[in-house]
Amino acid sequence: MAKISTVEQNASIAIQQVTQTSQELLKNIDRGFFQEVQPYINKLYTGPIGHYMAKTILGIPLGNILAAFLAFTFVILLRKILTRHITRFLLYLTHKTETQLDDIIVNELKRPIRFLFVIIAFDLAFQFLFLDNRYTQLFLSTLLIVDIYWVFYAFTPALQKFLDDYSDKNPHLSRELGEFLVRIIRFLIIFTGLVSVLYNFGINVSAFLASLGLGGLAFALAAKDTAANLFGSIALMLDQSIKIGEWIKVNGVEGIVEDIGMRTTKIRTFEKSFVVVPNSIVANTNIENFSRRGIRRIKMSIGLTYDTPGETIRQIAEEIREMLQTHPGIAHDQTLMVRFDRFNPSDLGIFIYTFTNTSDWEKYLEIREDINLKIMEIVEKNGTDFAFPSQSIYVEKLPDNQVTKQ
Structure with missing residues (x-):
């Protein structure tokens, strides 16, 4: 319990720091612009059209409403251009490095940067409208918190790329495990961002986190199946018993694995049905993984x-054996058998057992x-033929009355 309490305190402190940082940034953002522009707006009120500009709507002069609209529209229209120039400069710096991870990060940062200009546009509009109050500050700080955590989220694709490359270099590590870790990190970022927004609205985060710790047992009991699926997915990824794209058969379902999620595994059957199997x-359950075989068996019997004379059967079996031993599609390091093995009711059976190399x-x-x-x-060359199910009937003697009639 002491460790849980410490974790809750650390998380609460981190969330408070992010919230306070967003509020400090908001205090310093574009404040000088309003102070420089407002005197020019004041001149409108003393000019030829001053009596029109001085009219108020909801207590706000029309001149300031017009300035707020123009400022908001100007920033919104320029945000794509400004974002493009910022990202181009950042890409110019990242192209000097050998890794592609920083390029991925810069490309993912385009949307948070663009959203930052939306926040600036709202802030300018509120200042010109003299709406610099507690509620507008709460609104803007909430948007800024969302943007900060959006920046954190933008790093996850680069992390995914790094883990994928690492798993490619280390075959004992699966891509699915990396994808699972990235999903967990993304969930934590979204969850922490939500808690930060709640803290910004004045909700007691420490009590909220403490309630999560106290309610953990009740939640685990209520969601035991979900927890079992979660731990099942972790076990699958650590064992690497299946991977995306492999052909498996599990719990009576056979098909190609399309996704291994936190709760379920999605399989596309060969009939193109989409089957979702809980990870627990x-x-x-016993898993039959056909993709890990490397070879496939050929097992058949010809009749x-x-x-057919015995010498011909021996010759046919020998020629089939030699053909398989030299065939490029046969795994020559695996078992290979060609034998005349039985007298069937309708044929003389030759048993063939071998493996393909794919x-x-x-x-x-x-x-x-x-x-x-x-x-x-081979069979045709040796002058014989394949048998088919048949039945011969021998009649020793017909009744005398039937012989007379015939």
């Missing part, structure tokens, strides 16, 4: 007619088709 089931379904079918055609050529 995936983690606690020759009963009038697990890709389409390539596997191409190899199997080629092997089947070569087997047909």
Whole structure:
């Protein structure tokens, strides 16, 4: 409990610091511009059209309303241009580095920078409208807090890129684990930003965080299935039993893994159905991962007619074996068997057992088709034929009355 209390205190202090920083930034933002422009607006009230400009709407002179509108519109229209120049300058600096991570960060910062100019536009408009009060400051500081956490969020794509590159260099680490960590970080940024906004509105953040700690047990009991799915997803990513894009069969569902989320695993079946399986089931069920085989088995039996001589059967089996041993699509380091193994009711069976050197379904079918055609050529070359299910009936003697009729 002491550790939890310390974490809550540290989180509360960090949130208060972010909120106070946003308020201090707001006090210093574009204040000099209003003080310099307002004297020129005052001259309108003493000019030829002063009696029009001095008219008030809700207690605000028309001249200041017009100035607020023009200032807001001017900043909004220029924000894309200003953002473009700022990002170009930042990209010019980042292009001097070898990594691409800083380029990703700059590109992601475009929207927070653009949103900052919206805040400036509102601030200017409020100043010209003489609305510099507690409520407008609360509104602007809330927007600024959102923008600060938006900047934090903009770093997560670069973090995702870094983790992806690291997992590519270290095959024992999965991309899915990196994606999961980034999702957790993004959730924490959004959650902390929400709490900061609440603090800015005067809500007691310490009590709020303490209530979360006290309610943790009740929440865990109420959401035990969700917690089980969450821990199941962590187990899947640490074990690396499945990855996105792999062909698996789990809990009776067979298909391609499209996503491994925090709660569920999404599988696209070969019938193109979309199946969502809870991670707790995936983690606690036997998983058959076909993509990790590397090879695929060919197991079949061909039947020759009963009038095929034994020497011909031996010759056919030997030629099939030699064909498979030299075939480029066969895994030659795996088991290979071609044997005349049984007398079936309608044929003489030759058992064939081998493996292709690929697990890709389409390539596997191409190899199997080629092997089947070569087997047909071998059988035809040796002057025999494939048998088909048949039945012979031998009649020893017909009744005398039927013989007389015939």
